[in-house]
Amino acid sequence: xxxxxxxxxxxxxxxxxxxxxIVKRSTGKINIQLxxxxxxxxxxxxxxxxxxxxxxxxxxxxxxxxxxxxxxxxIKAAKKVGRILNNNGLSVTILxxxxxxxxIGREATPTISSLLTGSDDIQIDxxxxxxxxxxxxxxxxxxxxxx
Amino acid sequence: MESLKxxxxxxxxxxxxxxxxxxxxxxxxxxxxDKLTGKDMEVTYDFENLQIDxxxxxxxxxxxxxxxxxxxxxxxxxxxxxxxxxxxxE
Numbered sequence: 001x002x003x004x005x006x007x008x009x010x011x012x013x014x015x016x017x018x019x020x021x022i023v024k025r026s027t028g029k030i031n032i033q034l035x036x037x038x039x040x041x042x043x044x045x046x047x048x049x050x051x052x053x054x055x056x057x058x059x060x061x062x063x064x065x066x067x068x069x070x071x072x073x074x075i076k077a078a079k080k081v082g083r084i085l086n087n088n089g090l091s092v093t094i095l096x097x098x099x100x101x102x103x104i105g106r107e108a109t110p111t112i113s114s115l116l117t118g119s120d121d122i123q124i125d126x127x128x129x130x131x132x133x134x135x136x137x138x139x140x141x142x143x144x145x146x147x
Numbered sequence: 148m149e150s151l152k153x154x155x156x157x158x159x160x161x162x163x164x165x166x167x168x169x170x171x172x173x174x175x176x177x178x179x180x181d182k183l184t185g186k187d188m189e190v191t192y193d194f195e196n197l198q199i200d201x202x203x204x205x206x207x208x209x210x211x212x213x214x215x216x217x218x219x220x221x222x223x224x225x226x227x228x229x230x231x232x233x234x235x236x237e
Contacts, residue, residue, distance in 0.1 A: 028197030
């Protein structure tokens with residue numbers, strides 16, 4: 001059985017493949033606001049998707065539920081996602097408050113970051129922004145626990 | 148022969164890890180969607196000239212479903228409230 005057919009075998013990969021095909025045919029923007037403040041800004045440009053995390057509390061619960069994984073571990077976990085994106089010719093850029101943090105998929109040109117991520121399909125654009133993003137999420141969780 | 152066995156077992160392990168990783172990411176996406184549609188929350192979705200070119204698809208009984216172009220502009224707000232059931236039961 002080939003690697004590609006393995007992708008199709010599990011539901012997560014199948015759903016991701018379908019989602020990628022829809023994203024690749026989309027242009028425009030979606031801003032998602034929580035309590036009146038923009039939390040996530042998505043920009044669709046056919047083969048490129050930018051995901052700007054403006055308010056990290058949106059990821060708060062997720063991080064809390066999976067706190068056995070650090071942010072860099074999560075990036076490593078994106079290895080297969082990166083491969084699916086690359087195979088479908090899509091690039092996803094994750095930004096923190098407008099500044100590039102990570103690129104996944106076709107346009108990722110990994111240099112030394114491939115040592116951290118273990119993948120050629122994931123490029124860490126800024127270790128500083130990735131670290132800050134991790135810190136933001138942890139802070140959001142901390143505030144949530146205190147509330 | 149021994150190295151072949153090792154290679155095969157390594158490949159199986161990698162596949163298992165990869166599947167676990169994808170399900171971890173599926174869980175993250177599910178949690179975010181859950182959060183965006185969660186309780187006691189007001190979420191505004193603001194669409195700015197979003198255009199989706201839906202591809203042709205094959206529906207039930209092999210019926211071909213035509214392609215479509217969706218254009219979405221504007222906002223919609225989803226508000227959810229958490230009610231304490233125990234209080235209303237008294």
